Amino acid sequence: MQRNEAPGGKAESILTAAKRAFLAGGFGAVSMDTIAREAGVSKATVYAHFGSKEELFGAVIGRECELYFAPFSAGELDPRDVRASLTVLGRRFLELVLAPDAIALHRIILGEVTRFPALGQVFWSAGPERQRARIEAFLRSAAASGALSLPDTWLAAEHFVSLVRGEIHLRQVLRVESPAGEREIALAVAGAVDTFVRAFAR
Amino acid sequence: MQRNEAPGGKAESILTAAKRAFLAGGFGAVSMDTIAREAGVSKATVYAHFGSKEELFGAVIGRECELYFAPFSAGELDPRDVRASLTVLGRRFLELVLAPDAIALHRIILGEVTRFPALGQVFWSAGPERQRARIEAFLRSAAASGALSLPDTWLAAEHFVSLVRGEIHLRQVLRVESPAGEREIALAVAGAVDTFVRAFAR
DNA sequence: GTCTATACAGTGATAGAC
DNA sequence: GTCTATCACTGTATAGAC
Numbered sequence: 544m545q546r547n548e549a550p551g552g553k554a555e556s557i558l559t560a561a562k563r564a565f566l567a568g569g570f571g572a573v574s575m576d577t578i579a580r581e582a583g584v585s586k587a588t589v590y591a592h593f594g595s596k597e598e599l600f601g602a603v604i605g606r607e608c609e610l611y612f613a614p615f616s617a618g619e620l621d622p623r624d625v626r627a628s629l630t631v632l633g634r635r636f637l638e639l640v641l642a643p644d645a646i647a648l649h650r651i652i653l654g655e656v657t658r659f660p661a662l663g664q665v666f667w668s669a670g671p672e673r674q675r676a677r678i679e680a681f682l683r684s685a686a687a688s689g690a691l692s693l694p695d696t697w698l699a700a701e702h703f704v705s706l707v708r709g710e711i712h713l714r715q716v717l718r719v720e721s722p723a724g725e726r727e728i729a730l731a732v733a734g735a736v737d738t739f740v741r742a743f744a745r
Numbered sequence: 746m747q748r749n750e751a752p753g754g755k756a757e758s759i760l761t762a763a764k765r766a767f768l769a770g771g772f773g774a775v776s777m778d779t780i781a782r783e784a785g786v787s788k789a790t791v792y793a794h795f796g797s798k799e800e801l802f803g804a805v806i807g808r809e810c811e812l813y814f815a816p817f818s819a820g821e822l823d824p825r826d827v828r829a830s831l832t833v834l835g836r837r838f839l840e841l842v843l844a845p846d847a848i849a850l851h852r853i854i855l856g857e858v859t860r861f862p863a864l865g866q867v868f869w870s871a872g873p874e875r876q877r878a879r880i881e882a883f884l885r886s887a888a889a890s891g892a893l894s895l896p897d898t899w900l901a902a903e904h905f906v907s908l909v910r911g912e913i914h915l916r917q918v919l920r921v922e923s924p925a926g927e928r929e930i931a932l933a934v935a936g937a938v939d940t941f942v943r944a945f946a947r
Numbered sequence: 948g949t950c951t952a953t954a955c956a957g958t959g960a961t962a963g964a965c
Numbered sequence: 966g967t968c969t970a971t972c973a974c975t976g977t978a979t980a981g982a983c
Binding site: 568572651655658664666667675705717718 | 769770771772773774851852853854855856857858859860862865866868869873877897900901903904906907908910911912915916918919920921936937940941943944945
Binding site: 574575576586587590595596 | 975976977978979980
């Protein structure tokens with residue numbers, strides 16, 4: 544009769560509780576007591592599954608990166624209608640990176656990357672690197688179809704991502720404005736696509 | 746005969762030591778003992794000047810934001826030679842935000858903004874907001890001189906900043922690559938200016 | 948594997964002498 | 966203001982019973 548006994552046993556419920564706690568407060572502000580209590584197990588059980596707080600933290604964050612960023616896709620887009628396709632792509636991207644959990648993950652990892660250098664690489668590979676690769680694949684097809692004129696697709700992908708992310712992402716992670724709604728996202732994407740198309744449309 | 750007695754007295758040496766410690770390890774990984782030892786004073790002296798660890802942290806970070814980002818300027822640029830001017834501007838911007846202290850500051854603030862919400866605003870006002878405003882001022886003059894065609898100078902400033910920052914900044918804060926040298930900075934700026942000029946040159 | 952109970956180190960903060 | 970010495974507390978981690 545534990546509080547948060549998830550399907551898959553106690554290991555899973557520990558990971559779930561740890562995820563919530565770490566994402567909400569970071570590494571330092573969370574105690575193993577809290578995690579154990581919230582998972583509905585004893586502290587000794589936590590240590591039976593994860594040798595230390597560091598190990599648990601690494602497991603949680605690594606898994607979150609994989610789970611969270613895996614679904615991003617640049618498929619089902621028409622390479623000839625670049626404007627519409629880039630808008631959809633930009634929207635998918637921005638919605639993903641502005642989601643509350645993604646923002647929290649971003650904050651935690653940056654704050655702890657000095658103590659956990661491996662996490663920076665994990666995050667980079669799971670998120671930005673993959674997103675950029677998929678976006679580049681689309682840009683390549685759009686260039687092949689003649690709709691875009693791209694001197695360097697790799698760099699163009701970086702610029703597209705940067706334009707879409709803009710400053711709204713930074714404002715969100717810094718908490719200087721309330722979470723972005725659909726309208727703000729649509730507006731930011733539209734502006735980014737405009738500029739990108741101005742630069743690279745044939 | 747203290748270890749780090751800075752000119753200006755003990756308060757200053759405490760701030761200096763605290764700055765080094767916090768920037769290197771964040772809030773949680775640093776103890777008041779460490780700071781006191783490194784400043785060459787007793788812990789009681791630290792508490793005589795700053796009522797709590799939180800207060801000291803806030804003082805350090807707030808001061809660092811002001812000191813560090815104040816010098817950024819968009820002056821002494823020729824509005825008619827946009828390509829050269831934007832290159833200089835982009836270089837100043839990127840060198841500033843990629844400097845080791847700026848990167849460390851960025852990490853700390855993002856990691857602790859949940860616990861210290863005010864710091865996000867302080868950082869934003871001192872850094873990104875100011876930089877963007879000054880860059881926009883230049884863009885406005887360039888548009889007035891007829892060299893650029895900008896439908897929205899505010900948005901154009903955001904896009905310029907985003908293009909210049911690119912992904913190199915993210916790679917640096919995530920520690921997935923070694924600190925950027927002059928060549929990488931010059932390359933990133935050149936690419937960003939190219940794209941921006943393609944989009945907005947008259 | 949899981950629990951209760953506890954060891955042990957390190958933390959932020961303070962009292963009291965000077 | 967500054968020091969030394971100390972407090973009260975919380976944190977991680979583990980021993981031992983089941």
